[in-house]
Amino acid sequence: MTHLRALEAESIHIIREVAAEFQKPVLLYSIGKDSSVMVRLAQKAFYPGKIPFPFLHIDTTYKFQEMIEFRDRFCAEIGVELIVHTNTKAIEEGANPFRLGTQKCCALLKTRALLDALAEGGFDAAFGGARRDEEKSRAKERVYSFRDSFGQWDPKNQRPELWNLYNSRIDKGESIRVFPLSNWTELDVWHYIYLENIPIVPMYFAKPREMVVRGEQLITIEHNMPLRPGEKPELVMSRMRSLGCTYCTGAIRSEADTLPKIIEEMIQFRRSERENRVIDHDQEGSMELKKREGYF
């Protein structure tokens, strides 16, 4: 059995286990490549039946237009219920990354919105596409990550996980975040997308894009991003390595416009994908902090 098939079997097992043992699971659909893989695995888990839980997208309204188009087309095609949630109150009060800074913006438009949406929907389990190889604080994350009734993560209070026996017991109000892709690496994800021919947002493929070059970072200019003195957008052959909000997602210079080229680039570059995210660099150990507060 190849390693990808072994990972696939493990992930399908996790997804089915959650569907069987929780009252109301939901899949956090972020439109990115990891979500795309997770969706394919969920399709496989319940074939020929439909995926028995809805998708939830937390829309910060700062997503790329191409992402939203892809999301709507894709979800319609596979016939899944899509819930879109936005922290409209914060948006109305003028929350944006330029004014609040990325930390606070993320706390309101992502973390708060997510917690509210989960509470509103009464969801007791939420699938996320995070992987352990993404970031240092994720290396010890469980497959079933326990959250208290405030949606918060207590790294000291996680349950030991042995074999493929997951403890799904929770009290009312508590929930579990489930990471079926825990053991996948970024390269595995691309390899699988290639083998399975999984549809992904075109932004992962290189083409000439309007970018602001800021130090080593390439930042897109959607959503009226304020420019610093002397900055002006230029056409750069580039692509996204991971997708988030327009301001926080840095692009990389790249010529990779096909999957094999992306894979080739990965083998050569060997930079962790979050490096291009503005947000994780804000503060030392910032991911761990955000997770404690309820971020994914």
Add this chain to the structure above:
Amino acid sequence: MASVEIGPFPGGSAELRRAEEWLAETAQTELLRFTTAGSVDDGKSTLIGRLLYDSKGVYEDQLASVRKATRNLSTNGLDLSLLTDGLRAEREQGITIDVAYRYFATPKRKFIIADTPGHEQYTRNMATGASTANLAVILIDARYGVLPQSRRHAYIATLLGIPHLMVTVNKMDLVDYREQVFTAIREEFQQFARQLKARDVRYIPISALNGDNVVERGGNMPWYTGPTLLEHLETVPISEDRNLTDMRFPVQYVIRPNLDFRGFAGQIASGVIRRGDAITVLPSGRTSRVKSIVTYDGELEEAFAPMSVTVCLEDEIDISRGDMLVHTANQPHAGRRFEATVVWMNQKPLEAHRPYLLKQTTQTVRARVREIRHRVDIHTLGHQRASQLQLNEIGVVSVEAHRPLFFDAYRANRSTGGFILIDPITNETLGAGMIIGPDTWRPSGPVTPAERLARIGHRPFLVRLVNGDGELARRIERHLFDQGYLVHVIEEPRHFAQAIRTAFAAGLVSVVYGAAAGNAPDAVPANQTVTLDRAQFEDEAALISALMAALGSGPGGNVPLTDGAGI
């Protein structure tokens, strides 16, 4: 490894060919999971860093931060142990001591390392990491040789069923790469390994710091002719480790998109399942044949562990989650009682007779430990008497489940022989168990009150009936008996004290009436007796419901009738 600048990707057909080569090469890559065990400072972080670095499993930006932080300059000017630094910081701050998973790949295999640092929680963490591992790297410092910890690591690895042990003698550079040092350690360890019945134990001398025999051979130990550590990791045969003989398919989920399709979804725990196979469904015992093996990618003629598939049967049989499909000709043990080795992982100790939840395959059942047979001293492997198992202790216990489980011995089948125990109140995962086999142990010596309790299902109790006659007493007797209590009426009030002592020793519920009912002998604890005055109750029904409440069919009762034999 050269440092790579962010910059335009040099596109072109040569690179593309490389990607295609890589895709072809990795098309057959297997997955190997291993744990690393060692005491603090044996060089575990350095070794993992070395493996990640030499196999290029490290990102440039991570390396850059290591370069920046490198204080003690070793070879290449890098302190490789800093690559796995995340947990070290935590250890120093005394926070989470836990299992961290790390990933790297070579063209031959993809590797998952379960890295278990720290020693306070060592047993718990190592058991967790070991539960899914194919191989354990056991580090020994060449200067100190086999320490009690080394034995403990090997014991836990074998207990959790890791088929391959790689005893890795590190820091050979500090003993001048002398062969005798290595040989002496190997010989000492071999003695011990025999005792463990470990299946495959290899020995390798390395220097994690200088890289000798880790990825590259190096020139310092020409006397060692075996494979390097990475070569061994890449080639150790693991496909035979999986049980492909005994087909076990725990049903996880029933897929019913329409009336024409009814499929049983699950991950094959062991064995091979083929279309047309004769199947028995547990626990119902109904039989059928495999009509089809369905997957998103098409139907299969056969499927094997650990594939996740969906099985359809030829006959309409009522099957739900928790049931197990097996070959009619090869069935697991079925039963409520078994013996198991338990690793305890919670602050609150394991005790007999406490209610637990037990999860095994796709079943979760109520269960309890009937008895702790012994505790294992993990330094000497000796057996000790114990009434509890504390956090990080290991012991052999007899377990009784509320419903029958379908299981195999863990040594024969890791998937159907392993279970976890869960606290039904706090929901914590309390411990992990490895089934030894059905409980065939026969107790010797006098029968204990605990054994009586287990058999009878309730504690002894005295009902004192005031202002009631023998007729009423016998009606009460009938009522309680029909409810499942082992009950009798004391007809000899003159020898009351003697009679009640005997009845309590035997574990019975006794009903006494007449003059004797007025006083309870000293032998009877206050919470195991009730006085019922017929004159105070309107009718007999009221009296009986008061009695049942006292017996504890209501909340907080003293002598609740446990269901089944004492659960």
